[in-house]
Amino acid sequence: MDIANLSYQNKIYHNTHVSKSNVNFCGQAGIEKLGKDIYVGTRNFLIQETAFFREPEVLEFVKGYIATTLKHKPEINIIDGACSKGYETYTLAMMLDKASQKINITGFDLGEEAIKEANNRKFVIKKLIINSERDEYYKMGYAAFNDDYLAFAPKETLQGKEAEYQTMFNDFFEEIPNDKEKHSLSECIKSIIFKGLIPQFETKCFRPKPAVTDKCRFVQGDILKLDEIVPPHNADVLLFRNALYHLTTKEGGSGFKISLPQEYVNMVVKKVVEQVDNSLNKNGLFVIGQHQSDHTSPVKDILYKELTKRNFIPAFTNQYDSIVTVWEKN
Ligand SMILES: C[S@@+](CC[C@H](N)C(=O)[O-])C[C@H]1O[C@@H](n2cnc3c(N)ncnc32)[C@H](O)[C@@H]1O
Structure with missing residues (x-):
């Protein structure tokens, strides 16, 4: 079985349609529809759920690792795979602002529209x-x-990490007029008719300041063709969080994910690990998400096995459910 024939046929993944009114949670969402001829075999929709400071314990671990194990390096290259619209990428830039090294972060995503939005530098919080x-x-x-x-949230109501992250966010983002959330007449009518049935949101829009934009760049790309984005052994940290299900499931009715045959999943996961291994430096970190789809059958066994085979060792284990979200390359 050849991956190229099963999943992707073109190098440029033009989206055919973007649903702009997808507001299904309080962070930020979007669904990008890919043409069937382009994204064959797995999912037609790229689900771009993401948020600032999502799963922060893992990012805190990465920050600590850069400050200790990688402290001898003058520059740190971070590759944020499946970065969606850049919320995760900018979170890293904010958290690493005080690092003693120069920080370069490349965010990439398969979604054309997501990367356009990341480059547009307007971030909505709902x-x-x-x-x-x-x-x-x-x-x-x-x-x-x-x-x-x-x-x-009023500052005085926050404590601990939330208070720290809000201060950080205010240091690196400024509020701008919210021209992204203008709704069409039909959307306004729909929201009046269905008021009480569909969730209502308040929104604010923000722009990142140069202190963080200077660290980040965004390109469209595919984890399976990582060598087109990162030169060999160039990355110190590579994230691919909460995205493996895009490669290992297909769409069932009502948005359910149906696993693809184990043989196919094995092949895809092996390819991902091979690409990750080629792009990371020794002692580099590979970071996956906490979402169960990165860790349950049929992905977990083959993912952990392939990483171990290539000399990766567990570096950070989630204390609640014992899943390994960070792997160190030996
Ligand atoms: C649920 S979002 C995760 C976003 C972010 N990493 C997080 O955890 O908040 C999954 C993202 O994976 C992207 N994606 C799916 N397949 C991909 C691939 N083969 N290469 C790169 N990105 C991909 C989707 O476009 C989507 O933005």
């Missing part, structure tokens, strides 16, 4: 307006994306 118990449940379901406190 806050769910809670009117009912149903809305409370809705919010709880999307806890991983909850970054609304950055823009909406």
Whole structure:
């Protein structure tokens, strides 16, 4: 079986349609539809759920590792794969602003529209307006994306890391008029008719300051063709968080993910690990997401096996469910 025939046929992945009104959680969302002829075999939709400071324990670990194990390096190259619209990339830039080394971060994503948005440098934060118990449940379901406190919570109500991240966010982002969230007449009518049935959001828009934009660049790209983005043994940290399911499942009804045959998954995961291995420096880190689809069958066994075979060792294990989210290349 040849991967090239099964999954991707073109180098440039033009999107055919973008759903602009997809607001299904309080961080930031978007779904980009890819043409069937271009993205064959897995999913037609790229789900671009992401948020600032998502799964921060892992990012704190990376920050500590750069300050200690990699402290001798004058420059650190970070590759943020599956960066969606850049929320994760800018989070890294903010968290590493005080690093003693020069930090270069390249964010890449398969989505053409996502990369355009990242380069556009306008970031919307959404806050769910809670009117009912149903809305409370809705919010709880999307806890991983909850970054609304950055823009909406009064400073004195925050503590610990949330207070620290809000201060950091205010240092590196400035609020700008929210021209991204202008709705068409039909959207406004729909939201009036269905008010009470669909969640309502408050939104604010922000622009990053040069201190962080200077560290980040964004390109369109595919994890399976990483060598087109990163020269061999050039990256010190490579992230590919909460995205493996795009390569290992297909769409079922109502958005359900259906696993592809194990043989196919094995081949894709092997290819991903091979590319990651080629792009990382010795002692470099490979970071995956906390989402269960990065760790459960049929991905976990083959992913952990291939990483181990290529001399990667577990570097950070999630304390709640014992999943390994960071791997160090030996
Ligand atoms: C759920 S988002 C994860 C975003 C971010 N990493 C996070 O954890 O918040 C998954 C992203 O993977 C991207 N993606 C899917 N397949 C990809 C591939 N083969 N190469 C690069 N990006 C891909 C999608 O476009 C989407 O933006």
